[in-house]
Amino acid sequence: MHGVCALERTELLTGWGRTQPVVANLVELNGTPASPEIFVRPGTIARGLGRAYGDAAQIGGGRVVTQPDDVSSSTLQDGVLSAGGGVSLDSILSSYVPRGWFVPVTPGTRYVSVGGAIAADIHGKNHHLEGTFSNHVESFDLLTPVGEKRVSRDGDPDLFWATAGGMGLTGVITRASFKMIPVESAYMKVETRRLENLDELMATMVGSDHKFRYSVAWIDCLARGRSMGRSVLTRGDHARLADLGGAIAGDPLHYQARPVASAPPWLPGGLLNTASVRLFNEMWFRKAPRLREDEIQKIPTFFHPLDGVAGWNRIYGPRGFLQYQFVLPDGEEEALRRILEQIASAQVPSFLAVLKRFGAANPGLLSFPRPGWTLALDIPVGSPRLFGLLERLDRLVLEASGRLYLAKDSRAKAETIAAMYPRLGELAAIKAKVDPEGLIKSDLSRRLGIL
Amino acid sequence: MFDALHTPDNVLIVGGSSEIGLEIAKQLARRGSSKFLLAGRSLEEMQGAARQISQVSEQAAASVSVIHYDVLAEGATESLLAAAKAELETIDMAVIAVGALGNQATDEKDPGAAERIIEVNFSKLAPAVLAIANQMATQGFGHVVVLSSVAGVRVRRSNFIYGSAKAGMDGFATALADAMIPSGVKVTVVRPGFVATRMTAHLSPAPLSTTASRVAADTLRAADRGKVTVWVPPLMAVVATVYRHLPRAIARRIPF
Ligand SMILES: Cc1cc2nc3c(=O)[nH]c(=O)nc-3n(C[C@H](O)[C@H](O)[C@H](O)COP(=O)(O)OP(=O)(O)OC[C@H]3O[C@@H](n4cnc5c(N)ncnc54)[C@H](O)[C@@H]3O)c2cc1C
Numbered sequence: 001m002h003g004v005c006a007l008e009r010t011e012l013l014t015g016w017g018r019t020q021p022v023v024a025n026l027v028e029l030n031g032t033p034a035s036p037e038i039f040v041r042p043g044t045i046a047r048g049l050g051r052a053y054g055d056a057a058q059i060g061g062g063r064v065v066t067q068p069d070d071v072s073s074s075t076l077q078d079g080v081l082s083a084g085g086g087v088s089l090d091s092i093l094s095s096y097v098p099r100g101w102f103v104p105v106t107p108g109t110r111y112v113s114v115g116g117a118i119a120a121d122i123h124g125k126n127h128h129l130e131g132t133f134s135n136h137v138e139s140f141d142l143l144t145p146v147g148e149k150r151v152s153r154d155g156d157p158d159l160f161w162a163t164a165g166g167m168g169l170t171g172v173i174t175r176a177s178f179k180m181i182p183v184e185s186a187y188m189k190v191e192t193r194r195l196e197n198l199d200e201l202m203a204t205m206v207g208s209d210h211k212f213r214y215s216v217a218w219i220d221c222l223a224r225g226r227s228m229g230r231s232v233l234t235r236g237d238h239a240r241l242a243d244l245g246g247a248i249a250g251d252p253l254h255y256q257a258r259p260v261a262s263a264p265p266w267l268p269g270g271l272l273n274t275a276s277v278r279l280f281n282e283m284w285f286r287k288a289p290r291l292r293e294d295e296i297q298k299i300p301t302f303f304h305p306l307d308g309v310a311g312w313n314r315i316y317g318p319r320g321f322l323q324y325q326f327v328l329p330d331g332e333e334e335a336l337r338r339i340l341e342q343i344a345s346a347q348v349p350s351f352l353a354v355l356k357r358f359g360a361a362n363p364g365l366l367s368f369p370r371p372g373w374t375l376a377l378d379i380p381v382g383s384p385r386l387f388g389l390l391e392r393l394d395r396l397v398l399e400a401s402g403r404l405y406l407a408k409d410s411r412a413k414a415e416t417i418a419a420m421y422p423r424l425g426e427l428a429a430i431k432a433k434v435d436p437e438g439l440i441k442s443d444l445s446r447r448l449g450i451l
Numbered sequence: 452m453f454d455a456l457h458t459p460d461n462v463l464i465v466g467g468s469s470e471i472g473l474e475i476a477k478q479l480a481r482r483g484s485s486k487f488l489l490a491g492r493s494l495e496e497m498q499g500a501a502r503q504i505s506q507v508s509e510q511a512a513a514s515v516s517v518i519h520y521d522v523l524a525e526g527a528t529e530s531l532l533a534a535a536k537a538e539l540e541t542i543d544m545a546v547i548a549v550g551a552l553g554n555q556a557t558d559e560k561d562p563g564a565a566e567r568i569i570e571v572n573f574s575k576l577a578p579a580v581l582a583i584a585n586q587m588a589t590q591g592f593g594h595v596v597v598l599s600s601v602a603g604v605r606v607r608r609s610n611f612i613y614g615s616a617k618a619g620m621d622g623f624a625t626a627l628a629d630a631m632i633p634s635g636v637k638v639t640v641v642r643p644g645f646v647a648t649r650m651t652a653h654l655s656p657a658p659l660s661t662t663a664s665r666v667a668a669d670t671l672r673a674a675d676r677g678k679v680t681v682w683v684p685p686l687m688a689v690v691a692t693v694y695r696h697l698p699r700a701i702a703r704r705i706p707f
Contacts, residue, residue, distance in 0.1 A: 012635055017455060019454075019455035019456075019457075020452070020453050020454070020455060020592075021592070021635060022590075022591040022592040022635050023588075023591035023592065023633070023634055023635035024591050054455060055452065059591075060452075060541075060590050060591030060592040060635065061589050061590040061591035061592075062591070318677070319675075319676065319677075320455070322455045381455055381456060381457075384672075386456060387456055387458070387482055387483075391483075410454060410455035411454035411455040411456055411458075413483060413511070415511065443452050446452050446540075446541075447452035447454065447460065
């Protein structure tokens with residue numbers, strides 16, 4: 001195959017939630033120029049670091065295209081980084097934070113690729129002010145069945161905004177250029193607040209999130225009644241030199257991020273149950289200060305605490321877990337409350353539930369964020385009631401003009417997603433131009449009938 | 452495709468008028484499976500089953516097609532796979548609910564009849580199951596659910612023709628589960644005790660008898676967990692273990 005792939009091997013793949021294993025043919029692109037011949041039947045899809053929760057970066061019986069995490073081939077000019085599609089934010093941070101540059105947007109894990117960041121149009125704790133990752137992208141190189149081409153946001157806005165958020169369905173992003181942000185230190189200045197219920201939390205976020213570059217709240221989803229929505233809100237910004245004292249002031253850009261532990265390769269199911277999560281939530285809530293200001297934290301502590309334990313997704317046992325993430329527009333706070341009530345009364349053991357405010361949406365046809373509230377919660381697969389609960393939540397989200405995040409989805413129905421993303425038809429039309437034979441597919445696109 | 456809760460989109464029921472097969476289909480439709488293909492001998496019965504399946508969910512009616520399939524007929528499995536490809540695209544789950552009890556007393560005296568029972572329950576069925584599993588292997592995923600029987604756990608005097616065929620099928624399917632691991636295909640073998648259905652209506656129920664809907668529910672729970680074998684009711688596992696080790700002289704005298 002014209003030497004475009006270093007290796008081709010059969011592998012069992014899943015998303016981060018480990019719920020839908022399939023065997024596919026894995027091909028790693030290793031050189032330029034990559035050939036359009038990599039696209040084959042029954043379907044081909046790009047894969048980054050497999051951090052999407054469900055079936056977005058796999059196609060059973062088809063071909064899955066990966067790229068190396070080679071940060072040495074990246075260049076930084078005038079604050080714009082050009083990096084390969086397979087390069088991880090982890091590698092970028094390790095290389096560039098010591099030089100005083102930070103990525104424009106980071107999700108809750110640094111183990112995502114540049115390609116995956118654009119394809120899911122990821123958001124971070126700064127979305128309310130600075131938008132998604134793609135908002136900072138100037139152009140990317142896209143390999144499609146009709147060839148490889150540079151797509152810039154101004155030159156080819158249609159293909160650009162079909163690809164940003166397009167879940168890999170328009171081709172393989174092989175390189176991208178995006179604006180980095182300058183930082184004076186590798187530290188964060190953080191405010192932590194404990195809020196006793198949902199009203200307090202929402203009022204605080206609406207009232208003062210705009211004063212903080214980064215903001216996110218952890219919610220105790222098991223708390224009910226008057227405590228429903230009790231939470232810990234952390235907000236902050238990059239620390240300036242003047243904010244630092246003591247030893248760290250001498251080496252302000254020192255950055256080191258490594259997992260400190262690793263989950264054992266095999267764990268039984270059921271470790272995370274309502275009792276253990278209730279205990280965790282209680283401790284987490286109690287240990288948070290009522291208000292702590294100007295705390296200096298390391299970047300990984302503030303942005304990527306979960307990355308401290310490699311392979312933590314195995315804690316959920318062999319049946320895996322899913323993440324339910326939706327956004328509701330401003331004005332639908334009642335719906336949010338109803339959803340939280342449903343979750344609390346079902347006693348879903350979710351120890352990872354976060355609430356965040358989104359700012360303006362972008363033109364991405366399948367881009368998830370829009371102004372309002374987004375809630376994300378991890379849920380172990382297992383309880384037989386889960387199916388009905390999630391169906392009810394889908395209806396509430398839909399009735400409130402909300403939508404689900406495709407990068408997290410592993411179970412929604414085609415009709416639900418079609419109702420939430422009315423511009424799927426436009427995507428299909430643009431896709432048809434670069435993929436006339438319909439060779440780009442994923443298990444997610446097949447499950448949701450996105451073609 | 453499967454969703455995260457292991458609900459398949461597209462389901463093939465082989466033995467399309469089997470009551471257990473129908474129950475499994477209905478429970479899957481309730482969970483959101485959207486396409487079914489029923490393959491069996493009686494078109495009329497399958498059409499009745501199809502109506503029931505498509506009426507299960509009010510919001511999203513499942514689409515159900517039926518196709519004539521006789522495991523004993525020449526080339527039957529090839530046409531079945533072709534139809535499945537056309538109707539379902541991918542076979543996410545295949546439920547193998549083919550079976551014929553026969554009549555031990557008369558079949559014992561008629562080797563031709565005995566042969567048919569062995570073919571339907573094992574020697575023709577096993578290659579069909581293999582073909583379906585291999586088709587799934589090309590998809591990189593799939594789940595074959597094989598309805599076995601406690602009758603195959605220890606083959607008994609009272610129904611050794613059916614029992615030996617079931618024993619063969621059970622061994623075949625459980626080992627197939629191991630063989631298919633590298634290809635991403637799962638196999639679950641269900642061993643119900645005495646199930647009150649049409650097939651057994653003329654027999655008096657044995658101890659630990661169960662119902663089709665119970666078998667279906669337990670089957671799907673086991674499939675969700677990726678289990679290779681499941682006994683229905685679970686106590687059957689204990690009974691079967693004891694049974695397997697009973698001295699022959701005693702086992703021979705057990706009437707069921
Ligand atoms: C712990 C954790 C926390 C997270 N927090 C957040 C968060 O805060 N905000 C947020 O937005 N998301 C978050 N996510 C989701 C994650 O950011 C996205 O799923 C992201 O797409 C993962 O990147 P990846 O490289 O692993 O891509 P994969 O999971 O491998 O792929 C995801 C999608 O991108 C496509 N894709 C990947 N590479 C390319 C490429 N080169 N060209 C074209 N398409 C490609 C794939 O086809 C697939 O559709 C989180 C995930 C985890 C596990």
